[in-house]
Amino acid sequence: MTFTLAIVGRPNVGKSTLFNRLVGKKLALVDDQPGVTRDLREGQGRIADLRFTVIDSAGLEDATDDSLQGRMRRLTERAVEMADVCLFMIDARAGLLPADQMFAEILRKKNANVILAANKAEGKAADATLFEAFSLGLGEPIRLSAEHGEGITDLLIALRPIAEGLEGRADADAPEVDVDVSDDDDAEEAARVPTRSRPLQIAVVGRPNAGKSTLINKIIGEERLLTGPEAGITRDAISVQQDWNGVPMRIFDTAGMRKKAKVQEKIEKLSVSDGLRAVKFAEVVVVLLDASIPFEQQDLRIADLAEREGRAVVVAVNKWDAEDEKQAKLKELKESFARLLPQLKGAPLVTVSAKTGRGLDRLQEAIMRAHEVWNRRVTTAQLNRWLTGMLEQHPPPAPGGRRIKMRYATQVKTRPPAFVVMTSFPDQVPESYRRYLINGLRTDFDMPGTPVRLYLRDQGDKNPYKDKKSSQPSRLSKHLKKPGSYER
Numbered sequence: 310m311t312f313t314l315a316i317v318g319r320p321n322v323g324k325s326t327l328f329n330r331l332v333g334k335k336l337a338l339v340d341d342q343p344g345v346t347r348d349l350r351e352g353q354g355r356i357a358d359l360r361f362t363v364i365d366s367a368g369l370e371d372a373t374d375d376s377l378q379g380r381m382r383r384l385t386e387r388a389v390e391m392a393d394v395c396l397f398m399i400d401a402r403a404g405l406l407p408a409d410q411m412f413a414e415i416l417r418k419k420n421a422n423v424i425l426a427a428n429k430a431e432g433k434a435a436d437a438t439l440f441e442a443f444s445l446g447l448g449e450p451i452r453l454s455a456e457h458g459e460g461i462t463d464l465l466i467a468l469r470p471i472a473e474g475l476e477g478r479a480d481a482d483a484p485e486v487d488v489d490v491s492d493d494d495d496a497e498e499a500a501r502v503p504t505r506s507r508p509l510q511i512a513v514v515g516r517p518n519a520g521k522s523t524l525i526n527k528i529i530g531e532e533r534l535l536t537g538p539e540a541g542i543t544r545d546a547i548s549v550q551q552d553w554n555g556v557p558m559r560i561f562d563t564a565g566m567r568k569k570a571k572v573q574e575k576i577e578k579l580s581v582s583d584g585l586r587a588v589k590f591a592e593v594v595v596v597l598l599d600a601s602i603p604f605e606q607q608d609l610r611i612a613d614l615a616e617r618e619g620r621a622v623v624v625a626v627n628k629w630d631a632e633d634e635k636q637a638k639l640k641e642l643k644e645s646f647a648r649l650l651p652q653l654k655g656a657p658l659v660t661v662s663a664k665t666g667r668g669l670d671r672l673q674e675a676i677m678r679a680h681e682v683w684n685r686r687v688t689t690a691q692l693n694r695w696l697t698g699m700l701e702q703h704p705p706p707a708p709g710g711r712r713i714k715m716r717y718a719t720q721v722k723t724r725p726p727a728f729v730v731m732t733s734f735p736d737q738v739p740e741s742y743r744r745y746l747i748n749g750l751r752t753d754f755d756m757p758g759t760p761v762r763l764y765l766r767d768q769g770d771k772n773p774y775k776d777k778k779s780s781q782p783s784r785l786s787k788h789l790k791k792p793g794s795y796e797r
Contacts, residue, residue: 311360311361311472311475312361312362312393312394312471312472312475313361313362313363313364313391313392313393313394314331314354314361314362314363314364314392314393314394314395314396314468315363315364315366315388315389315391315392315394315395315396316328316363316364316365316366316396316398317366317369317385317388317389317395317396317397317398317412317416318368318369318397318398318399318409318412319368319369319399319400319406319408319409319412320367320368320369321368321400322368322398322399322400322428322429323398323400323428323429323453323455323456324365324366324368324398325365326455326456327396327398327428327453327455328350328352328363328365330455330458330461331352331354331355331356331363332352332353332354332355332363333355334352349364349365349366349367349385349387349388349547350364350365350547351363351364351548352365356461356464356465356468357465359465359468359469359472361468361472364388364392366385366388366389367385368385369385369408369412386415386419389415389416389419389420390419390420392420393422393471393475394420394422394423394424394468394471395416395420395422395423395424396424396426396464397412397413397416397423397424397425397426397447398426398427398428398453399425399426399427399428399438399442399450400427400428400429400438401427401428401429401430401435401438401439401452402429402435402438404437404438404441405438405441405442405444405445409445410444410445413425413445413446413447416447417446417447422471423447424447424448424451424464424467424468425442425445425447425448425449425450425451426450426451426453426460426464427439427442427450427451427452427453428453428454428455429453429454429455429456430452430453430454430459430460431454431457431459435452439452451463451464451467503556503557503558503680504557505552505557507557508550508557508558508559509556509557509558509559509592509593509676509680510558510559510561510590510591510592510593511558511559511560511561511591511592511593511594511595511676512560512561512563512587512588512590512591512593512594512595512620513525513560513561513562513563513595513597514563514587514588514594514595514596514597514611514615515596515597515598515599515608515611516599516605516607516608516611518599519597519598519599519627520597520599520627520628520663520664521562521563521597522562523663523664524597524625524627524661524663525549525560525562526663527663527664527666527669528551528553528560528669529549529551529560547561547562548560548561548562548587549562553673554670554673556673556677561587561590561591563587563588585614588614588615588618588620589618591620592620592621592680592683592724593620593621593622593623593676593679593680593683594615594618594620594621594622594623595623595624595625595672595676596608596611596612596615596622596623596624596625597625597627598624598625598626598627599626599627599628600626600627600628600629600631600632600638600660601628601631603626603642603645604642604645604646604649609649609650612624612650612653613650613652616652616653616760617760619724619725619760619762620683620725620760621679621680621682621683621725621758621759621760622653622656622679622758622759622760623656623657623659623672623675623676623679623758624646624650624653624656624657624658624659625658625659625660625661625668625672626642626658626659626660626661627661627662627663628662628663628664629660629661629662629667629668630662630664630665630667635660639660642658642660643658646658652760653758654748654751654757654758655751655756655757655758656679656757656758656759657675657678657679657757657758659671659672659675679758679759682726682755682756682757682758682759683723683724683725683726683759684723684724685723685726685754685756685759686720686723686726687720687726687728687754689717689718689719689720691754692717692718692719692720692728693717693718695718695749695750695753695754696715696717696718696730699745699746699749700715703742703745705732705738705742706739706742708734708737708739709737711734711737712733713732713733713734713737713738714732714733715730715731715732715733716731716732716768717730717731718730718731721764725759725760725761725762726750726756726759726761726762727761727762727763727764728750728761728762728763728764729763729764729765729766730746730763730764730765730766731766731767731768732765732766732767732768733767733768734767735765735766735767738765743763743765746763747761747763750763
């Protein structure tokens with residue numbers, strides 16, 4: 310990628326729609342309601358053979374105070390300053406507004422390469438706005454329809470000279486975005502060690518106002534994500550890439566998840582859906598709790614969701630700097646964690662302060678440890694020795710007088726670790742005995758906290774080693790065949 314393109318303009322002019330078209334995916338939330346986008350979202354843009362980083366931004370509004378709109382505007386202006394090219398979009402249907410004149414003046418001062426585009430320009434009704442747009446002093450406007458894909462070729466013509474001028478810049482400086490997480494066995498070895506091209510994927514989830522965006526800003530060392538006292542600021546699942554103490558990571562900030570019954574607005578439903586998608590893409594999920602009200606029902610649901618999706622889980626308790634009785638509180642948290650989330654037995658629980666940065670080193674260690682366990686593979690020989698010991702210590706029950714025989718075990722995949730035990734009558738193995746085996750796997754192979762999948766398969770009377778007998782007779786068998794051997 311040779312350059313960065315920032316899409317800016319007033320709210321509801323179609324920036325996110327164009328962003329989705331350029332990246333070829335529905336990454337950004339789109340709705341008729343203005344002001345849906347609040348954070349900066351990056352993606353890999355492509356028009357024909359031209360590739361670039363595209364940034365979707367919040368709508369520019371006439372606010373410079375510390376209100377939510379003012380903070381959103383400052384974040385957008387930061388995107389303008391760091392981008393190589395700005396695509397300034399106006400609404401051809403609404404016509405040119407005084408705010409467009411004001412923002413055009415700001416863009417001329419902040420960025421040398423500004424392209425003007427009139428979106429929603431289908432039909433002759435937009436002709437008057439196109440002529441009027443010349444008064445902005447940004448050259449001839451491109452006639453666009455982001456929804457229908459019209460005018461993209463004209464945008465390519467406008468971008469190509471700029472791309473050629475920036476061609477000498479190294480591709481290594483461009484961020485990697487939208488890296489998928491594969492569960493294929495072929496990708497396991499490559500995924501064990503995070504690299505810049507395949508960073509460790511982390512999703513930070515939790516209830517609204519738990520401090521997710523503040524925590525990520527502290528990790529990356531800059532005000533990259535919009536924060537504030539208002540609950541529910543984040544809407545899109547925004548990802549940022551950062552080398553955290555030398556480890557390449559891509560961290561997803563997600564919208565706060567409330568109880569389903571309380572989610573009424575369409576935008577919030579879309580935001581929660583986007584957050585759930587981020588959990589499915591993640592390798593490690595950090596469940597962020599508020600120290601003042603930890604382990605509420607919604608926190609438990611979120612943690613259980615991450616476990617059911619098969620992701621490694623780290624529980625982080627935020628706002629720890631505000632706690633007075635830290636030792637007593639920590640003991641209470643650990644007891645509640647063990648009681649309320651037995652399915653995540655042994656998962657790390659870390660106390661942090663997103664405001665001051667305390668505990669971030671412990672959080673990274675916990676994330677790396679969870680990722681290593683999530684990728685762990687155990688040999689079949691080790692598993693069968695383990696299974697023999699488990700059966701001797703506590704044999705399976707005999708329902709209806711029929712003895713259950715467990716013959717051998719093997720690991721079928723990692724990410725998360727999944728095992729198969731070949732047994733007779735798998736449907737009659739009690740759930741309690743299955744939990745006994747899972748807990749044994751966690752303890753004996755040091756896999757705390759990570760989801761462990763155990764499948765019981767019916768092998769019948771087949772012996773997997775029946776046809777693998779050596780064609781050469783053993784020394785003992787030869788000796789036994791000698792006349793008079795061992796005969797009295």
